[in-house]
Amino acid sequence: MYLISDIEKPEEPSQKEWQRVGKEIYKAFSDIGFVYLTNHGIPRWKTGFRQVDEINQLSGKFFELERSKKMKYQRVKHISQGYTAPNQERLSDNKRAMEIRESYDIQTVDAMMPDEEVAQLRPRVKVLVEDCCRLTTRFLTAMAVGLEMDPSYFVDCHQELCTFNNATAMRLLYYPPVSSDTPPASTRTAPHTDYGTITFLFQDDIGGLEVRDRDNAWVSASPLPDTILVNVGDILQFWTADKFPATEHRVLIPEEELKRKVVRRSLVFFIHPDDPTVIKPLDGSTTYSPITARQHVNNRFDETFQL
Ligand SMILES: O=C(O)CCC(=O)C(=O)O
Numbered sequence: 276m277y278l279i280s281d282i283e284k285p286e287e288p289s290q291k292e293w294q295r296v297g298k299e300i301y302k303a304f305s306d307i308g309f310v311y312l313t314n315h316g317i318p319r320w321k322t323g324f325r326q327v328d329e330i331n332q333l334s335g336k337f338f339e340l341e342r343s344k345k346m347k348y349q350r351v352k353h354i355s356q357g358y359t360a361p362n363q364e365r366l367s368d369n370k371r372a373m374e375i376r377e378s379y380d381i382q383t384v385d386a387m388m389p390d391e392e393v394a395q396l397r398p399r400v401k402v403l404v405e406d407c408c409r410l411t412t413r414f415l416t417a418m419a420v421g422l423e424m425d426p427s428y429f430v431d432c433h434q435e436l437c438t439f440n441n442a443t444a445m446r447l448l449y450y451p452p453v454s455s456d457t458p459p460a461s462t463r464t465a466p467h468t469d470y471g472t473i474t475f476l477f478q479d480d481i482g483g484l485e486v487r488d489r490d491n492a493w494v495s496a497s498p499l500p501d502t503i504l505v506n507v508g509d510i511l512q513f514w515t516a517d518k519f520p521a522t523e524h525r526v527l528i529p530e531e532e533l534k535r536k537v538v539r540r541s542l543v544f545f546i547h548p549d550d551p552t553v554i555k556p557l558d559g560s561t562t563y564s565p566i567t568a569r570q571h572v573n574n575r576f577d578e579t580f581q582l
C-alpha cells in the first residue's frame with residue numbers, strides 16, 4: 276500500500292511540491308488505486324474533541340434509535356440525503372446473502388438531518404465537509420499535475436461540491452453487530468467499485484476493509500491512525516481510460532464471534548463531478564462512451580437501491 280504525507284501545509288505548495296505529490300498519486304493510482312494520506316491538513320482535534328470520533332459517536336446515537344424513527348429520514352434513490360436501512364442498498368447480486376450496513380448520506384448540510392434526535396450532528400458534519408472540500412481541491416490539482424494536465428482541469432469540473440447539482444456526499448456508515456443466524460456469504464459491504472471521481476475514507480480502528488490488487492488477490496487495507504484512505508472511482512477510470520483503475524473493495528463479516536459483536540463505523544466522502552459534466556476518455560480514445568456524471572451515478576443507484 277502507498278502512503279503520501281504533507282499534501283496540505285499552511286503555506287501554498289511550491290511547484291516542486293505539487294510535482295512530488297502529483298507523482299506519488301500517479302504511482303499509487305496507476306497501481307492499486309488506493310493511497311493513504313498522512314498529515315493531510317484535516318485537523319485531528321476540533322472543538323476540543325477528536326473530529327471523526329465525535330461524528331461517529333453522534334451518528335451512533337441516530338443509528339441506535341428504533342427503526343420507525345430512522346425511517347422518517349429515509350433517503351430516496353437519486354438524492355444522496357438520508358437514511359438507508361440494512362440490505363436496502365445491494366452491491367452484490369447474490370439474493371440470499373445480506374448486506375448488514377446502515378448509512379446516512381449528506382449531499383448538503385443544509386437539507387434533511389436528524390436535528391431533533393441528534394442536534395450536534397449537523398454542525399459537526401458541516402465542519403468536516405468544509406475540510407474535505409478544501410482537501411478535494413488540493414488532491415485534484417496535484418492529480419492533474421501528476422497526469423501532466425492543466426492543473427485546474429479536474430477542479431473546474433468539481434465546482435458545485437455539496438449542492439444538489441453534484442452527487443458528492445458525506446456518508447456516515449454504521450455496521451451493527453451481526454447475529455449468528457445470518458445467511459452464508461453475507462457481508463458488511465459486498466465487493467464494489469465507488470461511482471465517482473475519488474473517495475476519501477476515514478475508518479475507525481476495527482478494520483475489515485479489503486482491496487483487490489492487480490493480481491486479483493484481496494489485501495487488507497488496515498486502519499492507520501489519523502490517515503485518510505483515498506481511492507479511484509468509476510468516473511476517474513473512464514476519464515483516464517483505465518490508466519487509473521477503480522479498484523474493487525469490500526468489508527467482510529469477521530469470522531470470530533467476539534468481533535462480530537463489535538460495531539464498526541466509517542465516514543466516507545464520495546467525490547463526484549458536477550452533474551452535467553460529460554465524462555469521456557481524456558486521451559481521445561473510445562474505451563468508454565461519453566456519459567454525464569449524473570447519468571452514471573443514477574444508473575448505479577438504479578442497480579443498487581431497493582427503494
Ligand atoms: O466502510 C468501509 O470501510 C468501506 C465502505 C465503502 O467502501 C463504501 O461505502 O463505498
Ligand SMILES: [Fe+2]
Pocket residue numbers: 467468469524
Ligand atoms: Fe466503497
